[in-house]
Amino acid sequence: MDCVFCKIIRNEIPSEKVYEDEDFIVIKDIKPVAPIHLLIIYKKHVEKIHELSEDDQRRFWKIFYIIKELSDKLGFKEYRIVQNNGKNAGQEVPHIHFHVISGRKFGGIG
Secondary structure, eight states: OSSSHHHHHHHHHOEEEEEEOOSSSEOOOOSSOOOEEEEEESSOOOOGGGHHHOHHHHHTTTTHHHHHHHHHHHTTOOOOOEEOSSSTTTTSSSSOEEEEESSSSSOOOO
């Protein structure tokens, strides 16, 4: 695929990686909305949640482990997890990813 996240995964575009395993890469967002703004990117190119196979879905439980590891490593305990699913929901890159943001107080979203 030719999307920006696929290029980052293939090291064709530089990024500031903070975690990587066989399924996910975590990078610092280049336009952070808070002091800590990480992107957890699935290495397999899938655009939206409803396009995940059953095997993909099983791999996604690892995200919570990754967040715990990074919160311990980077020293944040309170955070917001955001996943925009589709253009009208605010998804800018058509490749499934999660935002983990922390380091400041956030208002409610409801």
